Amino acid sequence: MSRITRPVSTPCAALLAAAFLFLSHGRLRSIGADSSPQTGAGVKVSEFRLKDATGRLRSLAEFKERKALVLVFIGTECPVANSYAESLAGLARRYEARNVQFLGINANRDESLKAVAAHAESFHLGFPVLKDNRQVLADRVGARVTPEAFVLDAERVVRYRGRIDDAYASRTKKRPEARARDLEDALEAVLAGKRVANPVTVALGCLIPRPQKAVVSGRVTYHRDVAPILQQRCQSCHRPGQVAPFSLLTYREARNWAAEIKQAVSGRLMPPWLAEPGHGEFQDVRRLSDEELRTVVQWVDAGAPEGNPKQAPAAKTWTDEWFLGKPDLVLTVPEPYEVAGSGPDDFRVFVLPTGLTEDKQVVAIDFRPGNPRVVHHVVSFVDPTGRGRTLDAADPGPGYSSGPGGIKVPGATLQGIWAPGNLPRYLPQGVGRPLTKNGDLLIQVHYHKTGRVEADQTKVALYFAREPVQRVASTMIVGPFNIDIPPDAARHEQRASLTLPVEMEVLNIMPHMHLLGKEMKVTATLPDGKQEDLVWIRDWDYRWQDSYRYKEPLRLPAGTKIAITAYYDNTSSNPRNPSNPPRRVRFGEQTTDEMGFAIMEVIAGRPGSAPSAQ
Numbered sequence: 001m002s003r004i005t006r007p008v009s010t011p012c013a014a015l016l017a018a019a020f021l022f023l024s025h026g027r028l029r030s031i032g033a034d035s036s037p038q039t040g041a042g043v044k045v046s047e048f049r050l051k052d053a054t055g056r057l058r059s060l061a062e063f064k065e066r067k068a069l070v071l072v073f074i075g076t077e078c079p080v081a082n083s084y085a086e087s088l089a090g091l092a093r094r095y096e097a098r099n100v101q102f103l104g105i106n107a108n109r110d111e112s113l114k115a116v117a118a119h120a121e122s123f124h125l126g127f128p129v130l131k132d133n134r135q136v137l138a139d140r141v142g143a144r145v146t147p148e149a150f151v152l153d154a155e156r157v158v159r160y161r162g163r164i165d166d167a168y169a170s171r172t173k174k175r176p177e178a179r180a181r182d183l184e185d186a187l188e189a190v191l192a193g194k195r196v197a198n199p200v201t202v203a204l205g206c207l208i209p210r211p212q213k214a215v216v217s218g219r220v221t222y223h224r225d226v227a228p229i230l231q232q233r234c235q236s237c238h239r240p241g242q243v244a245p246f247s248l249l250t251y252r253e254a255r256n257w258a259a260e261i262k263q264a265v266s267g268r269l270m271p272p273w274l275a276e277p278g279h280g281e282f283q284d285v286r287r288l289s290d291e292e293l294r295t296v297v298q299w300v301d302a303g304a305p306e307g308n309p310k311q312a313p314a315a316k317t318w319t320d321e322w323f324l325g326k327p328d329l330v331l332t333v334p335e336p337y338e339v340a341g342s343g344p345d346d347f348r349v350f351v352l353p354t355g356l357t358e359d360k361q362v363v364a365i366d367f368r369p370g371n372p373r374v375v376h377h378v379v380s381f382v383d384p385t386g387r388g389r390t391l392d393a394a395d396p397g398p399g400y401s402s403g404p405g406g407i408k409v410p411g412a413t414l415q416g417i418w419a420p421g422n423l424p425r426y427l428p429q430g431v432g433r434p435l436t437k438n439g440d441l442l443i444q445v446h447y448h449k450t451g452r453v454e455a456d457q458t459k460v461a462l463y464f465a466r467e468p469v470q471r472v473a474s475t476m477i478v479g480p481f482n483i484d485i486p487p488d489a490a491r492h493e494q495r496a497s498l499t500l501p502v503e504m505e506v507l508n509i510m511p512h513m514h515l516l517g518k519e520m521k522v523t524a525t526l527p528d529g530k531q532e533d534l535v536w537i538r539d540w541d542y543r544w545q546d547s548y549r550y551k552e553p554l555r556l557p558a559g560t561k562i563a564i565t566a567y568y569d570n571t572s573s574n575p576r577n578p579s580n581p582p583r584r585v586r587f588g589e590q591t592t593d594e595m596g597f598a599i600m601e602v603i604a605g606r607p608g609s610a611p612s613a614q
Ligand code: HEC
Pocket: 079, 171, 172, 229, 230, 233, 234, 235, 236, 237, 238, 243, 244, 245, 257, 260, 261, 262, 264, 265, 270, 271, 272, 286, 288, 419, 420, 421
């Protein structure tokens, strides 16, 4: 029986994997002969007959009148391929007028014709997608990843193979805008009868699973060793309808993504968790232990052996109930908000009037995205000023737009933060956060785009104090307001500090920067000179804005100095740099501005002390 795995076989993937191996294990694995770029250009494509998504047989001959053909290998679950759906559909329409035919090719064996049809429809591809289940065409041209494009001239000779453009600087780093449009350049050259200047580029994306010899047993097997890790660490996001682009619930799914899984875990990109271990003791840590990481990597290296299903852990069940039980109040965004398929990330603020008739103390808050595929994180605020309503009224559609920074409402106070996989927790006994009856709850939702238009209507659940509250939790922000980053600075440093006027307990900490942010460290120097790290983010990624909750509230005496050091990369080699060429960047709320905060939830005073000043 043949089995399918994703071998580490693209040149870039192999290099990346080797780099990760080198970094994490200090040794370099031999990459193998097939890692050298295969040209593919120059290959003549002969007649084929493949089913399209509607089940109809299509052949190359059918398009013989066309001056050029573009074959684009795509998958239904690959986030990189999906992020190109809109631009591919646009290119196909534009070049149709010039007698060029675009054909999507799906060579992923585990993706059914039905799934391919549903995908083509919901992403409005507009061009036929052919199912190359036996990978005849994929093998003929040597396609390795999705998305990868092949331009065939009138003789059906491959004149270009590779990426669509250079928007992806690496698998997980996307530039705000592409600088080189390789596919279009190649098409223009072919249509003009000219030589293609760059006939081969490296496509970044998801490996097309190729058949491999079955590996059933091994020292590390899926059912016994790997499934429990995926259950605990991955499935909260990697299951149908959640934020991750594909599921990791079954052996086949895990096996098909094995090479990507190895890269993602070795590089500590997955599970997302930016806080460096040993710098702050946090609750609900998502990071894999070194042991878990080793197990997953060994499993992939051994060829992803399945093992004995009898040793599998019981499937994890997921419930739709609120984690803390029935909330006292659930607020819902009044109407669905439509999220565009592509373009920069979208930060939208929604105004939720509470309808309360008396003041309350909130002791826990939870969030439920209406459409988990697009909701990357949610931050909630209390707005006693009514300014949110004004902004909402002035902006068409539900809510209003903001940058990744503030919500444009001075005087609003932060209430809670949610990211996929976060569990809600109660504040310590006797502690609450006030929600006055005339205040609105504002939620800022960070949407990321899936390639197709999606709708979302997020809900917030509030739990109120039943007992009198003695102490109030509030938000403390440390960070520089004088940010001024010259263009081309590779490691621009900004510092700020404050000294606590009273004793405080710190419950959690949320580092916040925008696209140029690279690194942030927050330290506390106690009055006796002892220094403690509160958090260290060594490799900032604005897409994972988490609030890290301490295992035990950190008690810091009056006179403690909290200092923050943040670093920014304003060079053009930072793929996320929103300005090209780089420009001077100062403090501000827009995506093109910067911030550098540590936002902490704190309680002033000590347990049992008199009610703190409000
Ligand atoms: C908190 C939610 C979350 C958890 C937990 C999580 N993932 Fe992901 N994962 C995502 C999201 C969201 C993406 C898509 C990222 C993107 O679009 O750039 C992703 C992408 C990936 C990718 C593809 C990366 C790429 O190269 O494009 C792999 C592989 C992956 N996850 C593996 C894992 C594994 C293995 C685990 C557990 C050990 C895990 N993830 C845990 C949310 C999560």
